[in-house]
Every structure is written in structure tokens, then in C-alpha cells.
Amino acid sequence: MKRHTRTNYYVVGEGVLTEGEDHKRVRRRPSTTEEMRRFRFSRIGPKGVPVSRDLLVEVARAMTAEEGQPDATDPILPAGFTYLGQFVDHDLTFDKTAVELGENVSVDKLLQGRSPALDLDSLYGDGPLSPQGARFYADAARLTMGQTVAVGFPDVAPGPARPAETTTNRPYQGFDLPRSGQGSSKAERRAAVIPDPRNDENLIVAQTHLAFMRFHNRVVDLLAKAGTPSADLFEKAREAVTKHYQWILKTDFLPRIVKQGVLDEVFNHGRKFFEVPIEIGRSPTSSYMSVLPGDRATMPVEFSVAAYRLGHSMIRGAYQWNRVFKAGGPGGIATLLLLFRFSATAGTLSPPGTDPNDLDDPESGELEKLPSNWIADFRRLFNFEAEVDGAAAAGLVPPEQISLAKRVDTKLVDPLALLPLGSFDSKRRPVADPVERNLAFRNLLRANMVELASGQQMAELFGVPALSKAEIVEGGNGADLTALSAAQKAELLRNTPLWFYVLREAELNKGLLGDVGGRIIAEVFHRAMEVSRYSIVRDATWRPDPKGPFGAPDANTYRMVDMLLCAFEGKASLLNPLGD
16 A cells, blocks of 8 residues: 655654665754655654664565465455555645645645645645646546557457457557656656656556546536536535545445444544544643644654555455456456556556566556556456445456455565565666565564554553564464564564554454554544545534435445446446456
């Protein structure tokens, strides 16, 4: 879920925490406007004690040794939720000032533009009427979508059951992100014209972003048909999309990754530890932990650097993607590396060449738009059959062809031990030590840089029992740490890195985040909804309208499958344009 590029954090009250070439932390106070533009982080808990690099290397290697499989009793989570989570992350940490505000504004205005909120800024930018945001829009209300490029292979010949229009050797309008098409380099011409280029770092999150673009445009059309004045159309659509999006997160996404008791406590009774409203009686311990209405939100490092990186554990090594790229299809199953490749931030939008290292060269490859045979079939990423009555209108796929996320645990699929350079380095420079391309190592090292609290420290803060020594070392069919030396085990048990602790906690709870990881996630999501421009937390009476045009099944239900059916008009020809 998290992108892997951040090398510095502006932590409120501490200044800029960054890392030098030796990976050791350097702290300095912000002194310039540019430094004040940095995203504002904070802490929920105390500072922790960094652990040794050698221990981090051994833990990271154990975490990426092999792919784990979910047990039969674990939640069955469709794979699309993994990348919805990444899309959400980019919404929460969107660098708004880079798109909207320009240079000649006050520091206070800059800080107001850096508030983490679940308001889809990564989709909308600053809106169609601003000079900076207009380039993302087709008109005063609708977002611009891109067109794929025709390819001839792999394909399936047209026949009685597959008309010629479902072949991949033609372009499809509206099924790629809009791309620059300008510049002297391929990388410049491939660049997605969207507010947050991180949403083009792998193909699944790119197609998820595109689905939300399509949902917004569909809402615009439905509101216009209902008589909404053109002057109000964009804002009315944004409000509807944002509130339905937040409802999806609260009722369809979070319950799939966090145990329900924690969610109920936070959303029914409020936050206890992160930016707690002063009026409920908690004495403020710092300028950013207790808040008054209207105060700007921050992003706690415990969420950004640890708890919300749970999505890395959910990633599969390969996916059932569409009729071309699936098990037994003409292109074979879609591997994770291919899904990086067919993006522009980490890949080249082009098939592999003869050079095995071509993915590290942003100027390799011939294509500059997504090839048509890589359009997503969302029926393989979400389970419509299990959740939607009458979903046959969208054209179902057999359950065995629906891709599932991996259980949340301490194992990562082994392709994440060797990340493409473009996923964390826009210039794709070689690294000195191969372990620096290991995602688990990068996550653990970053926690050292910001002196992140340990799992034990956060359990003590929240007043919940800490994991036992045996649970930390042995776990529950996760990363095997029994081969660590006695000294390494002792160090790990004194200060267990919070990211590892959160994953181990979920591993022992059938894949659901527990009292430490779940509490961090729930409280940050609640706060991020609260400070959004449109908010289902502040507007506590809002519910999906089952009589409205957006496809809500009832007044309490709106899910990703409902959003996708609305966005793609319930048509198989749009939800799955390549056919079965």
C-alpha cells in the first residue's frame, strides 16, 4: 500500500528527520518555506530505540523467504482490496501543495494544504476551475480519461462467442490513465496526467484510480440528468463520491482488515489516543495530540511507517487479471513484476525485451500507453457473485478465477525482496547493497530513522497485553525467526519493530489487525474522515440512499462492488471490455 520513496519526515515539534548515505538519522529544524511545505507528521506514542542493521537484515530475509498461503479459516479477501488500500494511502498522504498552491503563498496556507484527509485530493487535485487543476479535467465537471494502444499479441481470435470488437488489437477509450504525450523522453511522454503520479506505480492501483475517475464522471452524468445546475455539478458530484467512498472504507474495507470490536469502539465512541478532541475531557499532552474543531490534522508515524504497511503482506506474486492474462490464458497468469512493468512510474508500459534489466531503464520499451490486452477485468479482483443480488448482469467469472489477497501476516511474497528500482527511485540508480531493494528491509530501516516506538511500547500505551516472547519469535505459520542468534532474539524481544509486531499480531488473529495495529488504523481513519471537506463523521446522519441513482442496496450498505457497478453502468462490456 505504501510507496517506498520517502526519505524524510517533517515531524511536528521535532523538525525534519531524514537519512544520510549511511542510513543514519539526521535531525534539523525547518527554517525555510520549502522545508515547511513538507507533509506534517506526528507521534501517537513515545520514541523508540533503533535496532541493529544486522537484525533488520535477518528479519527482512525471513519475511521474504517464501509466500505464505491463507488458512481455510482466514477471511477470504478479494485481491482488489489490497490496491484499494494503496489508493487510500495516496489519498491520505497526497502532496497537495505541489499541485495547488504554487510558490508565493504564506507558510500557514502551505500547512493548511498538507492536512491528511480522506477527501480524494489525489483524484481531484484543486478542482477544474484552478489553473493548476484544470489539466486533469475534460470540462468543468468531468475528469479526463486516457486511451489504450492496440496490440496484436497475446490475443484470442474472434469467433462465434467472441465478436471482433472484444479483441485487443484496437484502442479502448477510457481504459488507461490520461498520459502526457509530450516531452523529449519516453518517461515524460508516458507520465500520467493525474494529481498523484504514485497511482501509476503498478497497474492494479492505476486501474483502481481509473475506476474512481469513471465513478466520478458517472455521478456527474446522473446528477446532470436529475437536473443539478451546471454551476453546482462538480461540487455536488465530489460530495457524493467522497461520502460514498468514506462509507466503503468504514463498512467494506476496514472490517476486512481490522477486528470489528476495535472499529466499533472508535467509530461509536471516538478516539482515545490520536488527536483527541479537547472537549471530551482529555488533558492535552502536546500541541498535536489534542485538538479543537478546525485544527489541522497530522499523520502519525506509527500509522505511516508501520501499521498501514500491512498491505505489503497482502500482495500476491501473481493475479488472475483478464481473459488474456490468467491461468491457462494465452498470456499466462499476470505476475507481480508484470503489473509493475505495465505502469509508467515503476515500469515502461511495454512487454519485456531481450535485456533482463530493461525494467530499470525508464527509456526502454516501445509503448507509451497501456496496451489494450492489459485492461483490468474487475470481476477477477472483487467478488460480485458473493455480494450482489442479480450481479449476472455484469457477467460473472468462476469463483476460482477471482484473485485473493494473501493473509495479513509476517510473510511477504519473494518478488518484494528485489523491488524494481522505479518503485522507490525515480532516477533508477543502482543500489550499493541488494538488500536495499528488499521491501521488508526498507520498511524496518525507515522505522529506525524516525525512532519509531516498539510494539511493546504501543501495547503499554494502549493498555493491552503485549505479545509473548514465543508469539513474537515463533508466530503462527509466518516468518520463522527461530534461527536468529541468542543476542538477536534478545534484541528483538526488547524492542520489536512496530511494523513486524503489527503483522505478527494479525497473523495470530486470523489475518485481522488487533489491539495495537487495529487501534492505530481505526483512529487515523476516523480522524482523516473527520477533517475531510465532506465527512460522514461530522455528518453522522448521512447514509447511502437506496432510492438514489448510485446503486445503494439499502440505507446501510455501499461497497466496492456497488461503486464499480455504478461506475461501469452494470455492463459487462465496460466492467470487462475484453470479454470472457
